[in-house]
Amino acid sequence: MSVTQQAEPVLRLVMTEEERALRETVFSLTAAFGPAYYEKANREKRSPVELWSALADGGFLGVHLPEEYGGGGMGLQELTAVLEETGAAGVPLLGLLVSPGIIGTILSRHGTQEQKDKWLRRIADGSMKFSFGLTEPNAGSNSHNLETTAVRQGDTYVVNGQKYYISGVDECDLICLVVRTGRSANGRGELTLLMVDPNAPGLTRQPIETVLEEPEKQFTLFFDNVEVPAENRVGEEGKGLRVAFDGLNPERILSAAVSLGVARYALDKATKYARDRKVWSTPIGAHQAIAHPLAEAKVKYDLARFAMQRAAALYDAGLDAGEASNIAKLAAAEAGVFCLDRAIQTHGGNGVAREYQLANYWFLARLQLIAPVSREMILNFISEHTLNLPRSY
Numbered sequence: 520m521s522v523t524q525q526a527e528p529v530l531r532l533v534m535t536e537e538e539r540a541l542r543e544t545v546f547s548l549t550a551a552f553g554p555a556y557y558e559k560a561n562r563e564k565r566s567p568v569e570l571w572s573a574l575a576d577g578g579f580l581g582v583h584l585p586e587e588y589g590g591g592g593m594g595l596q597e598l599t600a601v602l603e604e605t606g607a608a609g610v611p612l613l614g615l616l617v618s619p620g621i622i623g624t625i626l627s628r629h630g631t632q633e634q635k636d637k638w639l640r641r642i643a644d645g646s647m648k649f650s651f652g653l654t655e656p657n658a659g660s661n662s663h664n665l666e667t668t669a670v671r672q673g674d675t676y677v678v679n680g681q682k683y684y685i686s687g688v689d690e691c692d693l694i695c696l697v698v699r700t701g702r703s704a705n706g707r708g709e710l711t712l713l714m715v716d717p718n719a720p721g722l723t724r725q726p727i728e729t730v731l732e733e734p735e736k737q738f739t740l741f742f743d744n745v746e747v748p749a750e751n752r753v754g755e756e757g758k759g760l761r762v763a764f765d766g767l768n769p770e771r772i773l774s775a776a777v778s779l780g781v782a783r784y785a786l787d788k789a790t791k792y793a794r795d796r797k798v799w800s801t802p803i804g805a806h807q808a809i810a811h812p813l814a815e816a817k818v819k820y821d822l823a824r825f826a827m828q829r830a831a832a833l834y835d836a837g838l839d840a841g842e843a844s845n846i847a848k849l850a851a852a853e854a855g856v857f858c859l860d861r862a863i864q865t866h867g868g869n870g871v872a873r874e875y876q877l878a879n880y881w882f883l884a885r886l887q888l889i890a891p892v893s894r895e896m897i898l899n900f901i902s903e904h905t906l907n908l909p910r911s912y
Contacts, residue, residue: 528836530829531596538600541582545604548573554609554876561732561879566690570610574601575645580619584627588635589643594835595624595769599776599827606780607787609876611883613735614687616773618642621766622649622695625712629754629762638693638714650691650717652682652740653763662697662760665708667742669698671756676700676713676747682740684890688717688724689736696747697763700756710759714751721745731886732879768830768840770891771848775827778855778887781880782820785855788877789813789862792869809865816858823850842905845897852887852894859884 531538552570560567574580583598584590591597602615623642626635641647658664667680678698688694694715701709715722722745727737754762790813793804803809827850830843863870863877871878888894902908 528829528832528838530832538597541597542600542604544577545574545579545601546608548577548579549605549608549610552608552610557610557734558732558873558876558879560734564734564736566614566687566734567610567612570605570612571614571645574605574615578643580615580645581623581643583619584623584639584643588627588639590623590639594831595772596828596831596835598769599772599831602773602776603780603783606777607783608780609784611733611777611780611880613733613777613883614648616770616777617651617686618647618649618691620773621651621770624769625695625753625762625766628765629712633750634714634753647692648687648690649714650685650687650694651766652685652694652696652715654684655681656683662708662710662763665697665699665710667696667698669700669711669713669747671700671749674749676711676749676752678713678715678742678745678747680742682742684727685738685740687735688738688740691717693717694740695753697759700759709757710763711756712753712759712762713747714753715745715747719745719747729882731882733883764841767891768834768844771844772827772830772834772840774887774891775823775830775847775851778851778884779820779824779827781884782816782823782851782855782858785859785862785877785880786813786816786820788875789816789858789865793865803865812861813865816854816861819850819854819857823847823854826850842901845892845900848887848892849894849897852884855884855887 549570578591579601581590582593582601583595586592598620605612619642623639626639630639638647655665655667657666667678667682669676669678694717696713696715697710698713699708700711703709721743723741724738727739729737793809793813794802796803826847830840830847833840833843859880866875866877869875899911903910
């Protein structure tokens with residue numbers, strides 16, 4: 520469906536047989552790898568390529584992409600199911616959020632026929648991975664303030680500048696880079712999207728050491744007269760922010776799916792432990808001090824999941840999903856942190872023992888309150904655009 524088309528949103532209150540089958544299949548496939556595999560990949564500082572290939576072989580990387588380009592012809596609702604189930608199986612993959620999620624969606628809506636044939640098919644079959652280069656040291660949440668520039672010289676753009684906290688550059692085939700190609704009359708940056716070879720001359724990268732136990736590494740990128748073919752531009756020159764937002768709303772929705780996957784993983788482990796663990800004569804789950812926090816976690820999970828489904832339904836219908844996407848992202852991030860925290864507390868000292876595979880997900884869950892958009896910027900958006908309060912920034 521094009522971005523200009525609109526349809527009635529379909530918000531499923533009861534899971535269809537097709538969705539149930541999709542979820543069960545993805546969960547079963549991912550659980551066969553499981554937390555031990557995820558921890559091993561993190562420890563070895565390598566990408567979980569075996570799981571990625573298995574998901575690609577099953578057609579799950581492109582469930583939301585058009586059938587004519589090798590996808591499943593479904594929507595973002597189905598891709599959220601894939602992300603949630605991988606997380607619930609203990610193997611949350613942020614790469615699914617970026618390559619199929621952001622870039623696949625952008626190309627579906629704004630790529631040329633040639634670009635779709637060349638790149639979209641390979642996203643769907645898993646043979647290409649993409650990174651997304653937006654944030655900069657001086658323009659974290661203010662995209663209009665981007666300083667990385669691209670100057671058109673004949674059939675080539677020449678890129679100079681710096682990007683910060685860019686994920687998965689060491690294993691991607693192309694970086695979808697957001698650059699400034701001009702300024703509007705009011706001084707705002709006119710942005711453009713370019714597909715850049717991560718090994719292009721003049722492009723260097725520096726790893727950022729983090730406490731995240733997650734396979735994707737983070738990088739600072741430096742561009743020194745990096746040449747990019749003009750045919751690698753996605754969408755119109757200077758209209759890139761509009762193009763990017765067709766990937767950024769899905770990014771928020773899919774971030775919610777990651778958080779909800781971690782939440783469900785943690786809640787499942789906590790409730791099993793609370794049923795089995797006995798300190799005195801009864802399981803610890805019989806005590807309200809244990810039971811009530813877990814029940815509250817379940818409530819938060821369900822409410823956030825409903826918000827995510829609503830946002831995905833609006834997006835799939837071609838309707839404005841900005842507010843709903845932000846609400847879903849924040850609700851799910853808070854639910855993920857709450858459920859994981861309650862699960863750790865339920866386990867007592869075992870909650871921080873590696874054997875129980877809980878605390879190692881903490882920073883990934885906590886990250887979702889910061890990135891891809893912070894809790895504070897979401898509240899700014901809702902204050903201004905929904906409540907019509909004066910702009911505060």
